[in-house]
Amino acid sequence: MSCENAVRRLSEYRRILCKLKALGFTKVFSDHLAGAIDVSPALVRKDFADFGLTGNRKSGYSVGELIDKLNRILLKEHTEEVIMVGCGGIGRALMNYNGFAGEGIRITAGFDSNPDLQNCDAAIPVLDISRLEVYINSHRIRTAIMTVPETYAGTMADRLAAAGIRAILNFSPITLKNLPGCFIRNVNFLYELENVIYFSAQDTPE
Amino acid sequence: MSCENAVRRLSEYRRILCKLKALGFTKVFSDHLAGAIDVSPALVRKDFADFGLTGNRKSGYSVGELIDKLNRILLKEHTEEVIMVGCGGIGRALMNYNGFAGEGIRITAGFDSNPDLQNCDAAIPVLDISRLEVYINSHRIRTAIMTVPETYAGTMADRLAAAGIRAILNFSPITLKNLPGCFIRNVNFLYELENVIYFSAQDTPE
DNA sequence: AGCAAATGAATATAAAAATATCGATAAAAA
DNA sequence: TTTTTATCGATATTTTTATATTCATTTGCT
Numbered sequence: 001m002s003c004e005n006a007v008r009r010l011s012e013y014r015r016i017l018c019k020l021k022a023l024g025f026t027k028v029f030s031d032h033l034a035g036a037i038d039v040s041p042a043l044v045r046k047d048f049a050d051f052g053l054t055g056n057r058k059s060g061y062s063v064g065e066l067i068d069k070l071n072r073i074l075l076k077e078h079t080e081e082v083i084m085v086g087c088g089g090i091g092r093a094l095m096n097y098n099g100f101a102g103e104g105i106r107i108t109a110g111f112d113s114n115p116d117l118q119n120c121d122a123a124i125p126v127l128d129i130s131r132l133e134v135y136i137n138s139h140r141i142r143t144a145i146m147t148v149p150e151t152y153a154g155t156m157a158d159r160l161a162a163a164g165i166r167a168i169l170n171f172s173p174i175t176l177k178n179l180p181g182c183f184i185r186n187v188n189f190l191y192e193l194e195n196v197i198y199f200s201a202q203d204t205p206e
Numbered sequence: 207m208s209c210e211n212a213v214r215r216l217s218e219y220r221r222i223l224c225k226l227k228a229l230g231f232t233k234v235f236s237d238h239l240a241g242a243i244d245v246s247p248a249l250v251r252k253d254f255a256d257f258g259l260t261g262n263r264k265s266g267y268s269v270g271e272l273i274d275k276l277n278r279i280l281l282k283e284h285t286e287e288v289i290m291v292g293c294g295g296i297g298r299a300l301m302n303y304n305g306f307a308g309e310g311i312r313i314t315a316g317f318d319s320n321p322d323l324q325n326c327d328a329a330i331p332v333l334d335i336s337r338l339e340v341y342i343n344s345h346r347i348r349t350a351i352m353t354v355p356e357t358y359a360g361t362m363a364d365r366l367a368a369a370g371i372r373a374i375l376n377f378s379p380i381t382l383k384n385l386p387g388c389f390i391r392n393v394n395f396l397y398e399l400e401n402v403i404y405f406s407a408q409d410t411p412e
Numbered sequence: 413a414g415c416a417a418a419t420g421a422a423t424a425t426a427a428a429a430a431t432a433t434c435g436a437t438a439a440a441a442a
Numbered sequence: 443t444t445t446t447t448a449t450c451g452a453t454a455t456t457t458t459t460a461t462a463t464t465c466a467t468t469t470g471c472t
Binding site: 004007008010011012037038073074075080082089090092093094096097099100103105142143145165166167168169173175177183185187188189190191192193194195196197198199200201202 | 210213214217218243244279280281286288295296298299300302303305306309311348349351371372373374375379381383389391393394395396397398399400401402403404405406407408
């Protein structure tokens with residue numbers, strides 16, 4: 001699991017810091033951030049220390065400085081271009097998801113083998129899957145989202161890795177393992193829902 | 207984090223066991239299951255022990271028996287009815303997602319405040335949000351999926367909990383804490399993607 | 413029947429993750 | 443200037459999670 005959790009917390013810190021900045025705050029304390037994301041202040045300081053984020057004794061951390069450094073760590077200094085592989089219902093919904101654009105992430109193209117889904121002229125073009133490798137190469141894409149049927153997920157991941165993709169967010173219903181040189185993060189809707197259903201039947205799930 | 211991870215592994219075990227059953231296997235060993243989901247055999251045995259799943263020394267576990275017991279634990283002996291709160295792009299995509307139906311989960315209704323999205327006659331009706339409480343009560347719904355804008359997420363979660371919902375799968379872009387009597391699991395697309403992007407820039411992310 | 417091999421079950425160990433503690437220090441107050 | 447106070451930074455502790463190890467038992471073979 002390496003440091004996935006810590007990196008995810010960085011995203012959470014960043015979100016809160018941006019809100020604080022919008023409210024005009026310039027300083028923040030580990031205590032406050034800790035309360036906001038429900039961890040201990042010690043963990044906030046440790047996370048920051050681990051990623052080279054420093055503060056000042058007595059006067060806490062500078063909001064602006066933290067955001068700048070987090071932007072560097074999370075690759076937000078430029079717009080990150082991402083492709084969508086598989087453009088069924090979930091894929092298209094994510095292509096239209098409005099939560100990425102303002103956060104320095106752009107889905108620049110989709111790929112699907114079904115001609116009915118292809119559309120070169122759309123705001124985000126959906127191309128035939130055969131054009132995958134050329135596109136990745138010419139656009140220097142490093143990150144892909146995958147929403148393909150289970151049957152194709154494994155081979156498609158191999159294909160993406162071979163084409164130079166360095167990390168995949170995989171929504172297909174099969175859990176894939178990291179490949180050499182390619183990080184894979186699996187999100188399985190069925191498992192998440194089964195999990196929630198399990199806890200819906202537990203006593204005082206709080 | 208309680209035992210979320212263990213429950214998620216139960217989902218994974220179950221998926222693999224169903225495939226083994228389809229292939230005609232009747233017995234399975236912790237070693238095999240461990241390899242399939244990339245953990246140690248000891249963890250498989252411990253997970254099983256923790257949830258009361260037993261096997262036989264020398265002859266392993268019975269595939270059929272494991273599936274039956276997992277079905278009981280994961281509430282798969284009946285069809286679980288779930289509602290969708292917020293029927294924008296992601297919500298509708300999940301309502302049409304074909305990965306739930308065959309797994310004993312049915313999204314029976316959607317709710318949205320936007321009249322344009324409402325449709326009483328659809329396969330899965332989308333009702334006005336004002337009908338939420340009555341529906342939950344009359345259909346004895348315990349589980350909800352939430353895909354509402356950030357602004358409404360907090361109050362909507364409170365409202366769901368007050369209406370009797372026991373667990374929420376929250377896709378809205380704000381991390382919610384468990385409420386008294388209501389478990390909340392957050393899935394944040396932006397954080398997941400930021401995570402993946404982070405690792406796309408690390409060396410040998412494997 | 414008796415024995416060897418293999419495996420679950422239980423326990424112990426290790427590794428990882430989160431929290432608590434404490435000293436140093438900078439800012440504010442006296 | 444001195445004192446006080448609040449907070450970071452570093453370390454130690456605890457807790458949680460996962461893995462090894464050991465033991466006992468079942469099965470199949472001779």
